Amino acid sequence: KAGVTQTPRYLIKTRGQQVTLSCSPISGHRSVSWYQQTPGQGLQFLFEYFSETQRNKGNFPGRFSGRQFSNSRSEMNVSTLELGDSALYLCASSFSLLAEGYEQYFGPGTRLTVT
Amino acid sequence: AQSVTQLDSQVPVFEEAPVELRCNYSSSVSVYLFWYVQYPNQGLQLLLKYLSGSTLVESINGFEAEFNKSQTSFHLRKPSVHISDTAEYFCAVSDRSGNTPLVFGKGTRLSVIA
Numbered sequence: 001k002a003g004v005t006q007t008p009r010y011l012i013k014t015r016g017q018q019v020t021l022s023c024s025p026i027s028g029h030r031s032v033s034w035y036q037q038t039p040g041q042g043l044q045f046l047f048e049y050f051s052e053t054q055r056n057k058g059n060f061p062g063r064f065s066g067r068q069f070s071n072s073r074s075e076m077n078v079s080t081l082e083l084g085d086s087a088l089y090l091c092a093s094s095f096s097l098l099a100e101g102y103e104q105y106f107g108p109g110t111r112l113t114v115t
Numbered sequence: 116a117q118s119v120t121q122l123d124s125q126v127p128v129f130e131e132a133p134v135e136l137r138c139n140y141s142s143s144v145s146v147y148l149f150w151y152v153q154y155p156n157q158g159l160q161l162l163l164k165y166l167s168g169s170t171l172v173e174s175i176n177g178f179e180a181e182f183n184k185s186q187t188s189f190h191l192r193k194p195s196v197h198i199s200d201t202a203e204y205f206c207a208v209s210d211r212s213g214n215t216p217l218v219f220g221k222g223t224r225l226s227v228i229a
Binding site for chain 2: 004033035042043044045048056058090092101103104105106107108109
Protein backbone atom coordinates (compact mmCIF):
# COMPACT_ATOMS: atom_id res chain seq x y z
CA LYS A 1 0.00 0.00 0.00
CA ALA A 2 1.45 3.35 -1.02
CA GLY A 3 2.18 5.83 1.74
CA VAL A 4 1.19 9.46 2.06
CA THR A 5 2.60 11.50 -0.79
CA GLN A 6 3.20 15.23 -0.81
CA THR A 7 4.02 17.44 -3.74
CA PRO A 8 6.15 19.31 -4.33
CA ARG A 9 8.91 18.23 -1.95
CA TYR A 10 10.74 21.55 -2.12
CA LEU A 11 9.52 25.02 -2.97
CA ILE A 12 11.06 28.48 -3.01
CA LYS A 13 8.75 31.48 -3.10
CA THR A 14 9.03 35.22 -2.68
CA ARG A 15 7.30 37.29 -0.02
CA GLY A 16 3.81 38.28 -1.06
CA GLN A 17 3.28 35.32 -3.35
CA GLN A 18 0.88 32.49 -2.69
CA VAL A 19 1.52 28.76 -2.67
CA THR A 20 -0.52 25.57 -2.90
CA LEU A 21 0.70 22.29 -1.44
CA SER A 22 -0.82 18.93 -2.25
CA CYS A 23 -1.29 15.76 -0.21
CA SER A 24 -2.51 12.34 -1.32
CA PRO A 25 -3.51 10.16 1.63
CA ILE A 26 -3.18 6.43 1.94
CA SER A 27 -5.92 4.67 -0.01
CA GLY A 28 -9.01 4.26 2.18
CA HIS A 29 -8.05 6.99 4.62
CA ARG A 30 -10.64 9.72 5.00
CA SER A 31 -8.96 12.08 7.46
CA VAL A 32 -6.15 14.40 6.43
CA SER A 33 -4.34 16.74 8.79
CA TRP A 34 -1.72 19.39 8.09
CA TYR A 35 1.11 20.51 10.37
CA GLN A 36 3.77 23.20 10.21
CA GLN A 37 7.20 22.28 11.58
CA THR A 38 9.80 24.94 12.39
CA PRO A 39 12.90 24.83 14.60
CA GLY A 40 11.51 27.50 16.91
CA GLN A 41 7.87 26.48 17.28
CA GLY A 42 8.14 22.76 16.66
CA LEU A 43 5.13 20.95 15.21
CA GLN A 44 1.96 22.98 15.10
CA PHE A 45 -1.42 21.77 13.94
CA LEU A 46 -2.94 23.65 11.02
CA PHE A 47 -6.21 21.84 10.25
CA GLU A 48 -7.93 18.49 9.91
CA TYR A 49 -10.28 17.51 7.12
CA PHE A 50 -12.66 14.58 7.15
CA SER A 51 -15.11 13.79 4.38
CA GLU A 52 -14.42 17.14 2.70
CA THR A 53 -15.25 19.09 5.88
CA GLN A 54 -12.84 20.97 8.09
CA ARG A 55 -13.16 19.40 11.53
CA ASN A 56 -10.53 21.31 13.48
CA LYS A 57 -8.37 24.34 12.91
CA GLY A 58 -5.20 25.44 14.65
CA ASN A 59 -4.24 28.92 15.68
CA PHE A 60 -3.05 30.25 12.34
CA PRO A 61 -4.10 33.39 10.46
CA GLY A 62 -6.67 33.29 7.70
CA ARG A 63 -3.88 33.33 5.08
CA PHE A 64 -3.66 29.60 5.71
CA SER A 65 -6.51 27.64 4.19
CA GLY A 66 -7.18 24.16 2.97
CA ARG A 67 -9.65 21.89 1.34
CA GLN A 68 -10.32 18.23 0.77
CA PHE A 69 -11.68 16.63 -2.34
CA SER A 70 -14.11 13.74 -2.69
CA ASN A 71 -11.21 11.31 -3.23
CA SER A 72 -9.75 12.49 0.14
CA ARG A 73 -6.82 14.27 -1.50
CA SER A 74 -6.13 17.57 0.19
CA GLU A 75 -4.54 20.88 -0.64
CA MET A 76 -3.43 23.70 1.57
CA ASN A 77 -2.92 27.23 0.41
CA VAL A 78 -0.93 30.05 1.93
CA SER A 79 -1.56 33.51 0.54
CA THR A 80 0.59 36.61 0.90
CA LEU A 81 3.63 34.67 2.03
CA GLU A 82 5.81 36.01 4.83
CA LEU A 83 9.37 35.09 5.72
CA GLY A 84 8.08 33.37 8.85
CA ASP A 85 6.10 30.92 6.75
CA SER A 86 9.33 29.14 5.83
CA ALA A 87 8.89 25.68 7.29
CA LEU A 88 8.40 22.00 6.66
CA TYR A 89 4.72 21.35 6.01
CA LEU A 90 3.64 17.85 6.93
CA CYS A 91 0.50 16.09 5.88
CA ALA A 92 -0.85 13.09 7.76
CA SER A 93 -3.70 10.75 6.95
CA SER A 94 -5.69 8.37 9.09
CA PHE A 95 -8.57 5.98 8.55
CA SER A 96 -10.95 8.10 10.59
CA LEU A 97 -11.07 11.01 12.98
CA LEU A 98 -8.19 11.80 15.31
CA ALA A 99 -10.71 11.81 18.17
CA GLU A 100 -11.23 8.09 17.70
CA GLY A 101 -7.56 7.37 18.32
CA TYR A 102 -6.71 6.22 14.82
CA GLU A 103 -3.04 6.21 13.93
CA GLN A 104 -1.78 9.02 11.71
CA TYR A 105 0.59 8.27 8.87
CA PHE A 106 2.83 11.15 7.86
CA GLY A 107 4.14 12.11 4.48
CA PRO A 108 7.74 13.26 3.92
CA GLY A 109 6.73 16.90 3.92
CA THR A 110 7.10 19.91 1.65
CA ARG A 111 10.00 22.21 2.50
CA LEU A 112 8.86 25.78 1.80
CA THR A 113 11.43 28.56 1.74
CA VAL A 114 10.21 32.15 1.51
CA THR A 115 12.77 34.74 0.40
CA ALA B 116 -6.42 22.91 26.24
CA GLN B 117 -3.73 20.28 26.24
CA SER B 118 -0.02 20.91 26.39
CA VAL B 119 3.03 18.67 26.23
CA THR B 120 6.43 19.24 27.80
CA GLN B 121 9.45 17.27 26.75
CA LEU B 122 11.96 18.05 29.44
CA ASP B 123 15.12 17.37 27.46
CA SER B 124 15.80 18.92 24.07
CA GLN B 125 18.89 16.76 23.51
CA VAL B 126 19.94 13.43 24.98
CA PRO B 127 23.34 11.94 24.11
CA VAL B 128 23.84 8.32 25.11
CA PHE B 129 26.41 5.62 24.38
CA GLU B 130 25.47 2.62 22.28
CA GLU B 131 23.96 -0.27 24.29
CA ALA B 132 23.22 2.02 27.24
CA PRO B 133 19.65 2.54 28.49
CA VAL B 134 17.76 5.73 27.74
CA GLU B 135 14.67 7.52 29.03
CA LEU B 136 13.02 10.40 27.16
CA ARG B 137 10.69 12.30 29.41
CA CYS B 138 7.24 13.59 28.53
CA ASN B 139 4.70 15.33 30.73
CA TYR B 140 1.32 16.54 29.61
CA SER B 141 -1.47 18.65 30.98
CA SER B 142 -5.13 18.18 30.19
CA SER B 143 -8.45 18.57 31.92
CA VAL B 144 -9.98 15.66 30.01
CA SER B 145 -9.09 12.10 29.13
CA VAL B 146 -6.43 11.82 26.48
CA TYR B 147 -4.71 9.56 24.00
CA LEU B 148 -0.90 9.63 24.13
CA PHE B 149 1.60 9.00 21.36
CA TRP B 150 5.32 8.87 20.68
CA TYR B 151 6.51 9.62 17.16
CA VAL B 152 10.02 9.35 15.73
CA GLN B 153 11.47 11.47 12.94
CA TYR B 154 14.62 10.34 11.16
CA PRO B 155 16.66 12.95 9.26
CA ASN B 156 14.88 14.30 6.19
CA GLN B 157 11.85 12.12 6.74
CA GLY B 158 8.30 12.52 8.03
CA LEU B 159 7.12 11.27 11.39
CA GLN B 160 6.47 7.63 12.18
CA LEU B 161 4.32 6.39 15.03
CA LEU B 162 6.43 4.56 17.58
CA LEU B 163 3.74 3.62 20.09
CA LYS B 164 0.45 4.82 21.50
CA TYR B 165 -1.68 4.61 24.61
CA LEU B 166 -5.43 4.57 24.04
CA SER B 167 -6.73 2.59 27.01
CA GLY B 168 -6.10 -0.59 28.98
CA SER B 169 -2.60 -1.57 30.07
CA THR B 170 -0.56 1.47 31.04
CA LEU B 171 2.63 -0.08 29.62
CA VAL B 172 2.84 -0.04 25.84
CA GLU B 173 5.62 -1.44 23.70
CA SER B 174 6.91 -0.95 20.18
CA ILE B 175 8.32 -3.60 17.88
CA ASN B 176 11.85 -2.19 18.07
CA GLY B 177 12.31 -2.41 21.83
CA PHE B 178 10.94 0.93 23.04
CA GLU B 179 8.30 1.08 25.75
CA ALA B 180 6.34 3.84 27.45
CA GLU B 181 4.27 3.89 30.60
CA PHE B 182 1.21 6.04 31.11
CA ASN B 183 1.19 7.45 34.62
CA LYS B 184 -2.06 9.31 35.23
CA SER B 185 -1.14 10.65 38.66
CA GLN B 186 2.16 12.05 37.37
CA THR B 187 0.61 13.03 34.01
CA SER B 188 3.61 11.47 32.32
CA PHE B 189 4.31 9.19 29.38
CA HIS B 190 8.07 8.61 29.45
CA LEU B 191 9.74 6.61 26.69
CA ARG B 192 12.41 4.05 27.56
CA LYS B 193 14.71 1.59 25.87
CA PRO B 194 17.03 -0.73 27.82
CA SER B 195 19.76 -0.79 25.16
CA VAL B 196 20.02 1.72 22.31
CA HIS B 197 21.57 1.27 18.87
CA ILE B 198 23.18 3.75 16.52
CA SER B 199 20.10 3.45 14.32
CA ASP B 200 17.95 4.92 17.12
CA THR B 201 19.52 8.34 16.51
CA ALA B 202 16.55 10.55 15.62
CA GLU B 203 14.17 13.14 16.99
CA TYR B 204 11.38 11.89 19.21
CA PHE B 205 8.08 13.67 19.71
CA CYS B 206 5.50 13.09 22.40
CA ALA B 207 1.93 14.03 21.48
CA VAL B 208 -1.47 14.15 23.15
CA SER B 209 -4.96 14.28 21.74
CA ASP B 210 -8.27 14.95 23.38
CA ARG B 211 -10.64 11.96 23.36
CA SER B 212 -13.59 14.23 22.78
CA GLY B 213 -12.27 15.38 19.43
CA ASN B 214 -12.61 19.01 20.33
CA THR B 215 -8.92 19.76 20.08
CA PRO B 216 -6.31 18.45 17.67
CA LEU B 217 -3.10 16.55 18.23
CA VAL B 218 -0.63 18.61 20.28
CA PHE B 219 3.08 17.85 20.03
CA GLY B 220 5.95 18.50 22.38
CA LYS B 221 9.02 20.34 21.10
CA GLY B 222 10.90 17.11 20.55
CA THR B 223 13.97 15.40 22.02
CA ARG B 224 16.97 14.76 19.83
CA LEU B 225 18.48 11.40 20.77
CA SER B 226 22.09 10.98 19.68
CA VAL B 227 23.59 7.52 20.11
CA ILE B 228 27.36 7.54 20.35
CA ALA B 229 29.45 4.55 19.25
